[in-house]
Amino acid sequence: MPATEATPLTRKDFQSDQEVRWCPGCGDYAILSAVQQVFPELGIPREKFVIVSGIGCSSRFPYYMNTYGFHSIHGRAPAVATGIKMTRPDLDVWVVTGDGDALSIGGNHLIHTLRRNVNVKILLFNNRVYGLTKGQYSPTSELGKRTKSTPHGSVDFPFNPLNIAIGSGATFVARSVDIFMPHLKSVLKRAAAHKGSAFVEVMQNCNIYNDKAFAALTDKTGRQQNGLYLEHGKPLVFGDNQDKGLRFTGTDFEVIDLGNGKTADDCLVWDEKHANPSLAFQMASISTGDGLGDFPVPLGVLRAVDAPTYDAGVIDQIDELTTARPQTLDQLIHGTDTWTVDAGGSVHRGAN
Amino acid sequence: MTLPIAGQTDAGKAAEATVSDVVIRFAGDSGDGMQLTGTQFTNTSALIGNDLSTLPDFPAEIRAPAGTLPGVSAFQVRIADHDIHTPGDAPDVLVAMNPAALKANLRDLRDNGVIIVNTDEFTPRNLKRAGYESNPLEDDSLNAFRLYQVALTTMTRRALEESELDVRSKDRCKNFLALGMIYWLFSRPLEPTIDWLRVKFRRRPEIAEANVKVMKAGWNFCDITDAFQVRYDVEPARLEPGTYRSIHGNSALAIGLVAASRRSGLPLFLGAYPITPASDVLHELATYKHFGVTTYQAEDEIAAVCSAIGASFGGALGVSCSSGPGIALKAEGINLAVMVELPLVICDIQRGGPSTGLPTKTEQADLLQVMFGRNNESPVPVIAASSPADCFDTALEAVRLATNYMTPVVLLSDGYIANGAEPWRIPEVEDLPDLRVDFHQEAEGFMPYMRNQETLARPWAIPGTPGLEHRIGGLEKEDVTGNVNYEPENHDHMVRLRAEKVARIANEIPEIEVEGPQSGKLLVLGWGSTLGAITGAVNQARADGLTVSRAHLKHLNPFPRNLGDVLDRFERVLVPEMNLGQLALLLRARYLKDIETYSKVEGKPFTRDEILHRIQAIAQQMAGA
Numbered sequence: 001m002p003a004t005e006a007t008p009l010t011r012k013d014f015q016s017d018q019e020v021r022w023c024p025g026c027g028d029y030a031i032l033s034a035v036q037q038v039f040p041e042l043g044i045p046r047e048k049f050v051i052v053s054g055i056g057c058s059s060r061f062p063y064y065m066n067t068y069g070f071h072s073i074h075g076r077a078p079a080v081a082t083g084i085k086m087t088r089p090d091l092d093v094w095v096v097t098g099d100g101d102a103l104s105i106g107g108n109h110l111i112h113t114l115r116r117n118v119n120v121k122i123l124l125f126n127n128r129v130y131g132l133t134k135g136q137y138s139p140t141s142e143l144g145k146r147t148k149s150t151p152h153g154s155v156d157f158p159f160n161p162l163n164i165a166i167g168s169g170a171t172f173v174a175r176s177v178d179i180f181m182p183h184l185k186s187v188l189k190r191a192a193a194h195k196g197s198a199f200v201e202v203m204q205n206c207n208i209y210n211d212k213a214f215a216a217l218t219d220k221t222g223r224q225q226n227g228l229y230l231e232h233g234k235p236l237v238f239g240d241n242q243d244k245g246l247r248f249t250g251t252d253f254e255v256i257d258l259g260n261g262k263t264a265d266d267c268l269v270w271d272e273k274h275a276n277p278s279l280a281f282q283m284a285s286i287s288t289g290d291g292l293g294d295f296p297v298p299l300g301v302l303r304a305v306d307a308p309t310y311d312a313g314v315i316d317q318i319d320e321l322t323t324a325r326p327q328t329l330d331q332l333i334h335g336t337d338t339w340t341v342d343a344g345g346s347v348h349r350g351a352n
Numbered sequence: 353m354t355l356p357i358a359g360q361t362d363a364g365k366a367a368e369a370t371v372s373d374v375v376i377r378f379a380g381d382s383g384d385g386m387q388l389t390g391t392q393f394t395n396t397s398a399l400i401g402n403d404l405s406t407l408p409d410f411p412a413e414i415r416a417p418a419g420t421l422p423g424v425s426a427f428q429v430r431i432a433d434h435d436i437h438t439p440g441d442a443p444d445v446l447v448a449m450n451p452a453a454l455k456a457n458l459r460d461l462r463d464n465g466v467i468i469v470n471t472d473e474f475t476p477r478n479l480k481r482a483g484y485e486s487n488p489l490e491d492d493s494l495n496a497f498r499l500y501q502v503a504l505t506t507m508t509r510r511a512l513e514e515s516e517l518d519v520r521s522k523d524r525c526k527n528f529l530a531l532g533m534i535y536w537l538f539s540r541p542l543e544p545t546i547d548w549l550r551v552k553f554r555r556r557p558e559i560a561e562a563n564v565k566v567m568k569a570g571w572n573f574c575d576i577t578d579a580f581q582v583r584y585d586v587e588p589a590r591l592e593p594g595t596y597r598s599i600h601g602n603s604a605l606a607i608g609l610v611a612a613s614r615r616s617g618l619p620l621f622l623g624a625y626p627i628t629p630a631s632d633v634l635h636e637l638a639t640y641k642h643f644g645v646t647t648y649q650a651e652d653e654i655a656a657v658c659s660a661i662g663a664s665f666g667g668a669l670g671v672s673c674s675s676g677p678g679i680a681l682k683a684e685g686i687n688l689a690v691m692v693e694l695p696l697v698i699c700d701i702q703r704g705g706p707s708t709g710l711p712t713k714t715e716q717a718d719l720l721q722v723m724f725g726r727n728n729e730s731p732v733p734v735i736a737a738s739s740p741a742d743c744f745d746t747a748l749e750a751v752r753l754a755t756n757y758m759t760p761v762v763l764l765s766d767g768y769i770a771n772g773a774e775p776w777r778i779p780e781v782e783d784l785p786d787l788r789v790d791f792h793q794e795a796e797g798f799m800p801y802m803r804n805q806e807t808l809a810r811p812w813a814i815p816g817t818p819g820l821e822h823r824i825g826g827l828e829k830e831d832v833t834g835n836v837n838y839e840p841e842n843h844d845h846m847v848r849l850r851a852e853k854v855a856r857i858a859n860e861i862p863e864i865e866v867e868g869p870q871s872g873k874l875l876v877l878g879w880g881s882t883l884g885a886i887t888g889a890v891n892q893a894r895a896d897g898l899t900v901s902r903a904h905l906k907h908l909n910p911f912p913r914n915l916g917d918v919l920d921r922f923e924r925v926l927v928p929e930m931n932l933g934q935l936a937l938l939l940r941a942r943y944l945k946d947i948e949t950y951s952k953v954e955g956k957p958f959t960r961d962e963i964l965h966r967i968q969a970i971a972q973q974m975a976g977a
Contacts, residue, residue, distance in 0.1 A: 016823070018835065047818045052662070055826075062823050063836065068815035070665055071825025072658065073688050079655035083662025083670065084815070086646055087621050091666065091815050109658075112651035314648075318641045325642040329614045330781045332643065333607055337544070338597045338778065339399045347401030347588045349544075351595045351778075 009040035016066040022057060027178035027204035031125060032064055034181055038188045039067075044092050051094045052081040054101040057132045058125035058204070061096040075106020078113035081120045085311045092192075093120040099140040100130050103159050107139075114168035116310035117196040123188075124161055124201050125178075126289075129210035142288065147209075162284035165199040166277050166303060172198035173280065173303040175289075177218055178205060183229070183299065190301055196309045203289060217291030226291035230283075230300035235267035238296045246286075246295075248279075253286050255295065272304045354464055355444050357498070357582060366574075366583045368539075372433045374586055375440030376534065378527075379426040379457045380449030381418050382411055385527040389447075390427025391773075392531060396544045398598035398775055401588030402431040405884065406773045407439035407957070412628070412711045419473075419481040424456040431538075433587040437884035437891075439772065441959035445537075447530050449473060449504070451482035458494075466498045468533065470526065472505035500579060504529050511569035515562050525566040532570025539585040542567060592777060599776040601740035601769035602629070605673075605699060606636035608747025610643050613669050615748070616755060616787035620645045621663035623656035623672045628711040629767040630701040633673045653678040657685035657698070664694040665824070667791060667814035669751060673699040676718045677708065679762075680725065686760050687726045690850065692824040693801075693810045695754035695761075697747075698722075702766040704955040713955025714767035716880050717931035722762040723909060723938070729847045731854035733757070734909040736764040738883035741776035743769065746906065748785055755789050757853060758809040764908070766930070768957045769881045795819030800834035808853035810834075858910040864918055868894070868901035871921035873974055876967065877947075879905040879935055882928050882958055889963035898971045908935070916943045924970060926950055928963050 014036040022028045039049065049067035053059035055074035062069025068091075072080045077095045085093045102110045102124050113120065129147065130136040136149040140161060144153040165173045172194040176184040184202065191198035203214045216222050221240075228238045228246070236246035237258070245267035246253050256262055274280065280303040286295035338351045356369045376393065378386045387408055394406050407428040416423030430440035445466040448454035450473035461467065474489055488494055489501060508526040515522060535542055546564050553560035574580055599607075613620035622645065624634040638647040646668070650656040653674055660670035672682060679700045689696040702718045704710025722734050733753050737746035743765055750763040792798065792811035800822040801810050813820040822834060830837035831845055866875065868890065878886045883904050890902040903918060905911070919925055919939065926948045927936045933949035940947050950966050952958055 018823075045818070047816055047821055050666075050815045053825075062825070065823075067821050069823035069825075070662070070692075071823065071827065072661075073684050073826055076654060076658040076685070079650065079658035080662035080665070082650075082655070083621065083623060083648070083659030083664075083668075084666045085662075086648060086659070087619060087663045087668040088666035088815065108651050109655050112655070314646060318644060318646065321642040322644060327642055328781075329611055329643075332610060332640070333778055333781070334595070335597050335599075337395055337399060338595050339401055340595045341401060341588075341591045341593050343593045345588075345590050345593075349399050 009046055011036045011040060013046055014039050014066050016064050018063045020064050021060065023208050025207040026057070027127065027206070028058060028061070028125065030178045030181065031123070031184070031202055031204065032061065034184045034188060035065070038185050038192065041189070042092070042192050048090065049092050049094070050084055051096060052077045052084065053096045054098075054106055055132070056098040056101045056130070057206075058096055058098040059101060075101050075104070076109060077101070078106065078109040078120070078122065082113055082116075082118050085118055085120050086314055089119070089311055089315055095120055095122040097122065097124050099124065099126045099128060099138045099161065103139045103161060103164065111164065111168040114165055114170040114197045114199060117169070117171050117307050119196055119309040119311050121191045121194075121198045122200065124199070125204040126161055126201050127204045127206040127210055128213050129206050131206050131209055135209035142290070158288070160284055160288065161201045162302060163281055166281045166284060169277070170199045170303065171196040171305050171307045172301070174199070174301045175201045175203070175299050177203045177214065177299065179218060180223070180299070187300065190304070194304060196307055214290050217297050222291050226296050228296035228298045230270050230272070230298055230302060232270060232272045232301065232304075235264040235269050237264050237267055253282065253295065272301045275305065277303060354462060355466060355582075355584060366578075366580055368583050368585065370585050370587060372586070373430065373436070374445065374538065374584065375428060375430045375443045376445040376447070377426055377428040377443040377457060377460070378447045378530070379424055379453035380527065381453070382413065382423050382425040383415050383418070384425070384449045385524070386425045386427050386449070389527045389531050390429050392545045392548065393534060393540070394429045394773055395548070395598055396535070396540050397429070397431040397586070398596070399544050400540065401591065402586055403434060403436050403589035403591065403775060404429060404431045404598065404773070405436055405439040406430075407768070408771045410712050419450055419452055419478045421452050421456050421482060424453050426453070426457060431586050433589050435589065437888040438957070438960050441961050445534070447534065449527070449530070451478050451484055451488070454488065455482045455484065461497060463496055464498060466500065467494060468500045468502060468530065470504035470530075471501045472503050502533070502579070507569060507573065508566050511566050512562055515558070515565075517558065517562055521559070522562065525563050528563045528567040529570035532567035533574050535567070536571045536574035537580060537583060539583060542571060591775065594777040596775045596777055598773050599741055599744075600632075600771060600773045601737065601743045601765055602632040602701065602771070603636055604741055604743035604776065605737070605747050605763075605765060606633050606640070608744035609637065609671055609697070609751070610640050610645060611744070611784055612748045612751035612787055613643065613645065615784050616669060616751060616789050618667070618669035618755070618789060621660060621668040621670050622647045623650050623659035623663070623670070624648070625650050625653045625656045625674065625678060627653075627675045627678045629703055629770045630673050630675045630678070630699065632770070633699065633701070653681035654685060657682040660696055661685060661689050661692075661694060664689070664696055665815070667812070669697070670695065671697045671699065673701070675701050675703045676705050676721065679718060679721060683726045686732065687730050688826050689760040690726070690730050690732060691826050691829070693758045695758055695812070697750045697754050697761050697763060699763045699765065701770045702764060704953075710955045712767065714881070714957060715930050715953060715955065716766055716882070717934065717953065718764065719908065719931065719934040720937070722764065729851060731851045732909065733759060733761045733854055733857055733907075734764065735761065735907050736880040736905070737769060738880055738904060738906065740769050740772050740774045744776070748787070749906070752785055752787055753857060755787060756809060757807050757857060758812060759854065764880055766881050791817070792820065793817060799832050800824060801829050802832050808849065808856060855910050857907075858913045861907050861912060863914040864903050864905060864912040866901050866903045866918060869899060870901070872901065873899055873923050874967065874970055875901045875903060875918070875922040875925045876963070877903050877905065877925055877927050879908060879929075882930065885958040885960050885963050886928060888960035889967060892960065892964050893967045893971070898967065900967055900971070905935070908938075911942065919943050919945045924948060924974070926966065926970060928952070928958055928966070930957065
């Protein structure tokens with residue numbers, strides 16, 4: 001874009017004049033910062049960005065971005081975004097949503113948007129709690145969660161957002177953490193570059209209603225001990241000193257200690273482009289995401305495969321038919337069977 | 353009218369009689385092809401130049417158990433040599449393909465009416481299924497009618513003796529035998545249907561030819577035998593000069609939306625979820641991709657409306673189409689469009705309810721839902737189509753209001769006009785309203801909620817326009833800037849502003865016109881699909897010497913600015929509605945005028961005579977007072 005070359009956009013260009021009103025210490029600040037840093041690097045004119053959100057703390061996001069933005073209604077952002085992208089393929093459409101917005105009230109729209117492979121980027125801020133309504137459990141809250149609405153502990157099982165996405169046929173599925181800035185930015189860039197639905201789960205700390213939900217992953221030791229940083233074509237190695245690895249037994253993942261004859265060569269080499277989504281699903285399943293289990297938390301790109309996008313398919317049909325079947329409005333209105341009444345009152349088949 | 357039993361006779365031929373008006377009902381199992389048979393008769397009559405009106409009546413079940421009353425599907429068509437307004441109160445001719453079809457429809461038939469039955473289906477088993485204790489063809493119970501017993505299935509098989517088709521496929525042609533007979537009985541040409549069959553089954557010519565053969569057999573059977581003593585003709589109606597086509601309401605709506613897209617320069621986007629009786633709008637628009645139409649079968653009604661809102665945000669003409677239950681689900685989405693002030697057209701093809709109700713039957717009971725069925729103060733313009741062809745003009749008007757005023761607009765239709773057909777005088781494209789839209793371009797001084805001082809519309813500034821980056825959403829907006837704002841005074845102001853914007857539409861829509869005396873004793877006021885029955889009834893009442901006036905509302909919110917004055921000019925106002933008095937409720941609240949409701953909620957439209965009798969009763973009361 002010539003305009004972009006002339007005056008490169010900066011982070012500041014994407015900051016709106018609105019006062020940011022998340023709670024001090026909220027993980028959303030870090031994500032906002034990451035997005036404002038990444039967008040100028042994408043080479044897309046600012047007016048081409050549209051950010052669509054639903055309802056919840058995360059969904060205030062568009063107000064703080066100086067792009068086109070649409071703060072819609074609870075759960076429906078993917079549907080609004082689909083309508084935009086189908087009619088305006090030139091726009092770069094991003095959805096910002098939360099665990100309640102995307103997986104509870106809006107679950108249907110999320111899965112169908114991913115199934116269709118609409119070319120929109122979906123950032124799901126997962127803090128495992130309802131923040132804006134002041135602290136009820138969410139569909140990603142762990143079993144036994146005590147909240148205002150579950151004072152004796154929740155008794156329903158949570159969703160793993162990655163598995164919802166993979167199970168819906170998403171062509172790009174990734175995960176990062178609010179405060180892992182370089183990692184988050186690299187994942188956002190990968191998502192931006194993907195052609196098709198890109199689903200990114202961002203583990204996000206709600207310091208008011210669910211503080212330290214991901215502390216075992218995000219604290220100083222957790223980052224290395226409990227994070228599994230997936231890289232395409234690289235073996236699954238993790239741990240403080242890269243001293244652990246994951247191998248695949250054929251049915252399950254297994255943690256192995258490296259050394260004593262075991263090397264990275266014994267670990268599974270990660271393949272994000274594997275056509276069959278089963279392995280990505282199984283990878284997503286090794287951990288509930290908080291770093292508290294026996295397995296590390298997979299971070300980075302779990303799946304990135306090529307597939308035709310829905311919006312392109314729709315537009316291709318329209319383009320093809322517009323060329324193949326030229327018809328005037330007058331012809332359409334007339335249809336195939338007409339009759340004409342002349343001034344004398346006599347009738348004949350067909351138009352005049 | 354009653355069909356005469358005698359007419360002019362040539363030696364050796366059936367007598368011929370010309371009638372001005374005839375009502376024919378085709379009835380059979382839902383798999384018998386009655387809708388198609390009726391549609392063919394309708395189209396052929398249209399091409400002859402008759403005025404016509406149709407009333408399809410089919411069950412919600414795709415194939416209810418064969419031979420049962422719930423499985424009966426019927427199609428009524430009225431053809432005339434003069435201007436008509438309804439599909440007719442009572443059939444003159446009933447084609448009954450089985451005992452259940454006879455039983456379900458007999459009570460509507462005119463005395464001395466013609467019944468054609470397929471005797472092959474009158475087996476003990478089928479009679480029992482239909483609930484007949486004895487065979488009505490044999491027990492004198494049909495003596496009040498002119499009964500013609502025809503072995504349709506046997507004759508169909510005989511006509512196709514040499515065909516390679518299997519028996520089941522042959523039997524499926526029997527509706528065309530009946531059609532051939534009716535074509536003969538009413539002196540219609542076979543060519544339009546033959547042409548249609550050959551196009552429809554161009555990939556399966558053996559099917560087309562079998563149906564052609566069977567239809568001709570039906571015609572020849574009547575021509576050769578003495579089955580009928582009299583043969584009828586209905587001459588062309590004296591319609592206004594012009595080119596016509598026959599059109600269904602849903603089709604007129606779909607074409608109207610495409611026309612609005614062309615006239616506005618906005619690409620049409622339809623977000624929809626399948627629902628009876630609105631799905632045909634989706635089906636038809638899906639075939640208009642070559643007009644740049646995008647159709648989106650969404651995952652649910654909510655996604656359907658939200659995708660349309662997204663499309664409008666991007667600068668397309670966003671439309672969503674549904675029926676009552678779907679409109680209920682769209683309420684939150686429509687309210688979002690109210691708040692963000694984007695154009696959006698919501699088409700509600702009303703059906704019987706509440707809840708799932710009567711999916712294939714008609715009703716007008718969503719008026720209050722679309723007026724008020726959203727949280728808080730949520731003003732939305734509402735307009736209603738009054739006939740199948742009027743759906744075309746109403747679609748253009750909905751788009752005009754939506755884009756001029758930057759607002760969601762509800763267009764009300766119903767199952768009766770959606771599936772009914774009438775001749776439509778095709779307009780010239782250049783006579784259609786100019787709906788061109790200018791997107792806001794000027795960055796200098798731009799505020800997303802600044803307003804056109806006349807219409808109070810905010811600017812339509814679409815993504816991709818440099819310098820106009822802005823955010824909209826469901827939170828309350830600060831006047832002019834559009835920033836999120838929770839101030840009490842601002843909210844009060846914005847609530848009133850949104851109401852005022854919709855109210856101002858009344859400044860430029862046409863005043864309501866009274867047909868008949870401009871003041872006096874009785875005004876019959878209607879809206880939507882009751883137009884035909886009301887017009888027919890009022891015309892007849894006048895012919896009978898009564899003084900009665902008539903007016904019809906297209907704009908239901910806001911009302912035409914002279915409506916209050918009009919109501920005040922009449923001693924009594926009668927509002928026939930297919931609900932329990934929803935328009936009457938609005939009128940009473942708005943104008944403090946006593947309004948008399950005439951309700952009918954049977955899933956069927958008013959007959960002309962029902963309204964006529966009510967007019968007569970009121971006239972009698974007033975004469976006695």
